[in-house]
Amino acid sequence: MIRLLLCAGQNDPLLAMQSAVFSKAGLSVVTVAAKEAIHDRIENTGFDIAVLNHTLSFADRKLLARKIKAVHPTSGVLVLHHSGALGNPYVDLAVDSRTGAQAMLHALDRVEAMLHARTHYSVGNEEECVVVVDSERHYTFASDAACRLLGYNRAMFLELRIDDVVAGATRVTEPLFQDFVSQGRQCGRITLRHRSGQLVHVNYRANVHTDGCMVAQWEPLEAVGDQ
Numbered sequence: 001m002i003r004l005l006l007c008a009g010q011n012d013p014l015l016a017m018q019s020a021v022f023s024k025a026g027l028s029v030v031t032v033a034a035k036e037a038i039h040d041r042i043e044n045t046g047f048d049i050a051v052l053n054h055t056l057s058f059a060d061r062k063l064l065a066r067k068i069k070a071v072h073p074t075s076g077v078l079v080l081h082h083s084g085a086l087g088n089p090y091v092d093l094a095v096d097s098r099t100g101a102q103a104m105l106h107a108l109d110r111v112e113a114m115l116h117a118r119t120h121y122s123v124g125n126e127e128e129c130v131v132v133v134d135s136e137r138h139y140t141f142a143s144d145a146a147c148r149l150l151g152y153n154r155a156m157f158l159e160l161r162i163d164d165v166v167a168g169a170t171r172v173t174e175p176l177f178q179d180f181v182s183q184g185r186q187c188g189r190i191t192l193r194h195r196s197g198q199l200v201h202v203n204y205r206a207n208v209h210t211d212g213c214m215v216a217q218w219e220p221l222e223a224v225g226d227q
Helices: 013-024 035-044 058-071 101-121 144-150 169-183
Strands: 003-008 028-033 049-053 076-080 129-133 139-142 185-193 199-208 214-224
Touching: 003 013, 003 035, 013 028, 013 049, 013 101, 028 035, 035 058, 049 058, 049 101, 058 076, 076 101, 101 129, 101 139, 129 144, 144 185, 144 199, 144 214, 169 185, 169 199
Parallel strands: 003 028, 003 049, 049 076
Antiparallel strands: 129 139, 129 214, 185 199, 199 214
């Protein structure tokens, strides 16, 4: 069973409520409040995902997330704050806890998917562009080369969907994705959009794996400016 380390700046009713949300979903949760105690837990406790709530300052969330990735490189970091991933490359995903329990649990599911994809589809070749998406077209993994190709750090990339990256957006991606899921594989040429707006043409090969992950490899062609 997954274990969560739920971290907060103070031990208050909100922390207890957030812990109850995760516990009622069948998850093992350890709560810890105050910076010194959190640092101690990070150094001495094993966990799959650390959840940093909004009562921690931005500076503390960044410091703690960086430390978590240094001490537990295979663990995930979820922030319960709407802008928690901005300027914090050590965070895997952020969600506004005010949007409710289901949103928090859905975000946690996405972090689990990210960890699975990262473990099973990381690549040894630093020049290989590999991405993994879920059934909602959210990216759950992007190799360093894929991030460089489109100008995003990994935390930013994993906030995106296929529709945000492919030129033409949903009008183009939806029918292609439906055909891909139906057939279990797909290949061809597609145009992606760099963070700057520049168009990047790639050949791609994509497969639906037996674990449900949808994995694509991009082979970049010449990039041209947006017309």
